[in-house]
Amino acid sequence: MSLSVDISHTLGEMALEVRFDAPRGVTALFGASGTGKTSVINAVAGLLRPRTGRIILDGEPIFDATMKIDLPVHKRRLGCVFQDGRLFPHLSVEQNLVYGLKFAAVGSPGPTLHEVAEMLGISALLLRRPAALSGGEKQRVAIGRALLSRPRMLVMDEPLAALDEARKQDILPYLERLRDETDIPILYVSHSVSEVARLATTVVMMDQGRVTRFGPAEEVLSDPANVRQLGLREAGSVLQGVVTTHHDDGLTELAVSGGTLLLPHVNLSPGQPIRVRVLAQDIILATSPPKGLSALNNLPAEIVSIRDGDGPGTIVQLKSGSDLLLARVTRRSAEALGLKPGAQVHAVIKAVSVARTDVGGG
Amino acid sequence: MTDWLRAEEWMALTLSLKVSFWAVLISLPFGLLAAYALVRWEFRGRHVLNGLVHLPLILPPVVTGYLLLLTFGRRAPLGIWLEETFGLVLAFRWTGAVLAAAIMAFPLMVRAIRLGLEGIDPRLEEAAATLGASRFWVFATVTLPLLLPGLITGAVLAFAKAMGEFGATITFVSNIPGQTQTLPSAIYTFLQVPGAEASALRLVMVSILVAMGALVASELLARRAAKRISGG
Structure with missing residues (x-):
């Protein structure tokens, strides 16, 4: 399982030129707000069509500008978790969780509803409506929903950014379990060094629409050259x-x-x-x-x-x-x-x- | 059961209910399509479509009725074609009243559905797509259920408008008792006849009751649907 991204796009005034490979584990896209991280995620998910370049997932091109390949969103099978949860308000937690399951190939392997609910600690919430959930619970349901769609990869766009510090600490252990107990690679966008340090196995540092550095997390985070971008107090x-x-x-x-x-x-x-x-x-x-x-x-x-x-x-x-x-x-x-x-x-x-x-x- | 209304009054009421029912039923899919196109699609003729949809709201009803007569009359090409191909005659028939009511109510219906659609976060539809739902399934499982309150409001508004439609209807299909004499036409007729004020008054009461009933029903239905959506 690996993802290879090499795309160019124009975002208003900023040129987005990004190239990196995401091996197994958690690949964190790290950078300040407005550096184009979310655009990269959207391009991978199929919600944004880059001007040129290619995106290859497991050897299969899901986007290739020269070969005119642009796999529609629903055929990419990437489980997305957004900053704002985006749970379906008219469905119960259980219906939200299994939403993607009915579109997955019959018999495709993956965890069951109860395994996922157990792992994320949401078994007691299955009959509730999203409106009756706290912010942290919503995000856990959103993660479970993505996980249950039998994705080839999980794509998470600042899934914890909208939560307060205590809720973040509630969810981080679940993300660690996801990283350690499943085989699904995760592309994780964050502007928080501490989140990246806890979760990432690979770090892609971005600045002004460009990748400034990518490599194993221990190396990138402990490279003195990156201290300025990480922030002196966060380094x-x-x-x-x-x-x-x-x-x-x-x-x-x-x-x-x-x-x-x-x-x-x-x-x-x-x-x-x-x-x-x-x-x-x-x-x-x-x-x-x-x-x-x-x-x-x-x-x-x-x-x-x-x-x-x-x-x-x-x-x-x-x-x-x-x-x-x-x-x-x-x-x-x-x-x-x-x-x-x-x-x-x-x-x-x-x-x-x-x-x-x-x-x-x- | 019918003794509190005289036969011709009863006829006008049932005809109006029938005409309004069919007018709403037939225009609903078109209203949904037009609203969806106006809110979600980027295309060249968007402003033209918007203008066309709103035209019946701005034009004098008599003008709309006359235009319908010119287009669908028994000697107009389209009218002849409809009669020869489907055996469908619109001018001076209750079917024509359905068309007139549907067209006059269309702007209100589209506005209500549009308002409902604008309240749906497109990012929810994106989320559904990332979970594997094709366009059709996104619409069927996310957009449509969330749009239900808007659809109900649009349908009821259109129904009330159709019940009250007068100008275009009387111009296009005239005022034939039992065939094209709807509630407003009947009230108008009774007001012209000396001594028929009681009939007119009874129909006025009926009109008020139907309108109020529709409003209450839509309010209840929409509230129920909204509650289902937000999961209170």
Whole structure:
């Protein structure tokens, strides 16, 4: 399962020129509002006809301007989830969920209504009407409806943007389960770094209608060159690990490639994979193992590169085990400590600095 | 049951009900099509179509009636063709009253359906398409059910208008008791005859009752349909 997009289009004043490949897993289209992310999604879904180019899904061209191929929306079989849910108001939740099922090929494999309802926690809502649902419930039904249409791929356009932070945190685990428990690739549009960090396996960064960078999420997010676009305060890297033990004092220990980390209690059982986003501004660098410091975590690391910003700060990229980390320190500290590529340092991370919302299933 | 109305009054009432019923039934699909085209399709003649649909609302009814006579009269080419091909005669028949009522009520019907259509988010139809529904199924399972209140309102408005149509009808099909004498024509006739004011008054009451009844019925039906849609 893979999607390959190579299209050009004109959006008002802006030229949209986008080329990327989306392999298995979650491919996040990331960028500020108005950079053309939604247009790309609409072109993939068939709701917008690009001026030129081609879109290939699993080797089948669903759009090709030169070969005059433009598969109609309803034949593309992409399960779309929109920012505003778009549930059918005249149908019950159950009827909404199975809407796409009657158009799918008979006997096509996929989860049943009850499996989907169970996974998304909406079994108790089946008889209700959309008007009687909360925002978070509506989005879960919309995700279930897309999933049940037996799609070749899920296409999600900022599915969480209209929800408040608490509702987002309710739904993110379901999206993680979708990523980890089904084989359906997901194209996911977002302008939130934390969502991308939690969900994405591949990241496509967009700016002004163009793709500025695409690649595996860990690489793209921990590349100092992308810090400016991600936002200084949002920049950070994703560590993959495994939960090892829950301690009596409420801390959870996990193993990452470069050592161990202690975090406030994480709701995953020992042995389960975990993703942790560590912000660049939450890492302290030390040239020798720190003593007399309250921070619990200390990962030995090697400096890969140092990149100065416009202000007094500098971004240091580190390698700890096989994971890449970003640390934001002042240029003054970097000079005082004599930091340079190849140097061995210790990355100090406060356990409580890792936001609960930045920890998710791997 | 009929003793509170005299035979000719009763005849006028049943004829008007029959004419209005058929006028609404026949024009509904066309009204839906015209409204759909005006709201959802981009095409060259959109403004022309819009003008044509609204023409009966602006033209003097007598003019519309006369134009109908010129087009569908027994000596007009179209009238001759209809009679020879389908055996259908419109001029001075109740069938002609149906046509006149349908045309006069058409603008109101289209306006109501159009209003209903404009209230339907096209993005819901897009969502249905992404779930695999072809154009036909999108229309049948999303557009049409959501349009139900608009359709009901349009049909009832058109029915009420058809019940009251006078000018075009009397010009096109005249005022023949039992054949083309509708409720308004009958009231008009009774007002010309000395001593028939009681008949006229009775029919006026009947007209008011039918109009009010239609309004209440449409209100109830539309409310029920709207409730089904929003799922209260």
